[in-house]
Amino acid sequence: MNLDRGDWLLYPLLFWSSCFTSEVVRPLIKQTVLDPALTLIDTKKGLDLAVLHETAFSRIQKLFYFGLVRWVSGYLDRGVLDNWTSGNFKWNQEIVLLTGGAGGIVGGVVKLLSGKGIKVVVIDVIPMTFETASNIHYYKCDITCPAAIASVAAQIRKDVGEPTILINNAGVCRGKMILEASEKDIRFTFEVNILAHYWMAREFVPDMAKENHGMIVTVSSFAAFLSVPDMVDYDASKAAAHAFHEGLAVELKCRYNAPKVRTVVVNQGYTKTALFEGYKNDSNGQLIIPGFSSTLTLLRGMPHWYQNTICALGKDLMSTSKGRQVIDVEKWKPSNERKDGELSE
Incomplete structure (x- = not known):
């Protein structure tokens, strides 16, 4: 190189x-x-x-x-x-719910969990892109719509049971500059990458807190620590997701008296293998993939000349990217344009 x-x-x-x-x-x-x-x-x-x-x-x-x-x-x-408490996860009895797991890298995570005999629930806006086993359950759902989440959640509880592990993985990147991105581009990015975390947590975390058992995995990114051109909205949404993880962990312990509910944040970069392979435990924490890149967390403490230089050198990272396009944003209806209970198109 x-x-x-x-x-x-x-x-x-x-x-x-x-x-x-x-x-x-x-x-x-x-x-x-x-x-x-x-x-x-x-x-x-x-x-x-x-x-x-x-x-x-x-x-x-x-x-x-x-x-x-x-x-x-x-x-x-x-x-x-871990709040000085030991975990009590019986993996063959857990129900894992993933958002955005119909394919790609996270499809590999679904296969990995399924292969270990774990019940897996996938919710996504696109159909499954691979053949599924009997312990994989798929539901189509727009996670930017709380009403849609509530409807699908009721069906999941009826068909599979109450999820004990929630992996907020779904994410999008429009790959546009601040002044070129439309209002829908920006709202779509934030509604998928961060607001959906709130809607999913409000639906599934109450039972975990009540039982003092469960795990919430927040998939963030290196972008939480480093902003580069053409993906500022994505970077901001991932920084918000990281803050969401930290706040949720504190509230579960201090407000809901649920110290055994685990919270994990994953800050990954360009990952070629399954995100969670090698990570199967019952502890809280932060997982940075690859591990050496944990030095990125020190960037905010570096001199400003160094921070600005690093950000500027990332100007070409997204120059040829078209972002992740899974739906037609122009046909998508933001939450601020929907009536109460109305589903997005």
Whole structure:
């Protein structure tokens, strides 16, 4: 890959896209030099070697303390995020509901969950694009319409049962500049990418809170941390989705006394594999794919010259994109134009 002048600033963001990614290196480092159980010199032979190799011992000692602090911090993170409660998920008894799972990458997630014997409910505005198993249930629904969600939810409860895991995945990107995007473009982006999260939560989270059991997964994006030209509305909606996740987690704990209801946010970039493969646990938290890109979260703390340069270097990311077009926006009716209970076309 040839880097033009100035592109070195983007290198930390682009490195992971090569064949040898940080996802290979990070676990290796964590399980070796940053594992305090391995760097602790507590054997007679180890102490003898420490006397003979003082410099090496000093470095290993520093790695031990750094690894120990990292382990303690990780332990506290897990405890706080999980409200110091243990999960009790019986995956073969859970019902997972995904929005926008009729195909694409998330279609792979549906197949993954189905293959593990989990009941999966998919709601989307487009038909399923792959052959489904008996434990996959599909319902057509416009998630920008609360009335449509309520109607489909009643049918889901009748046919399948009460969903215990909600994955707010559906998202759209119109790929237009601020001054070129129409009012419908902008409203459509926000209604799908963030307002629908509220409507889905209002419909399905009350039962989770009542039972103190469940999980809400919010699919956000790198865009929550970095805005680039031609997708500002998308970036803003994903930043809002990230804030929605954080607020929902706090309210479940402090307002609804439901500390065992898990909340997870996924901030993914250009993902070629199933988003949730390798993530199957019962913990709260933030999942950043790929992991090395967690450095993006530090961008807001960087000097303004660096932030502005990074954003400017992203000017060509969407230059050839047409966005994700799943319906004709011109025929779609925004919520502010509908009467109470009216379904969108």
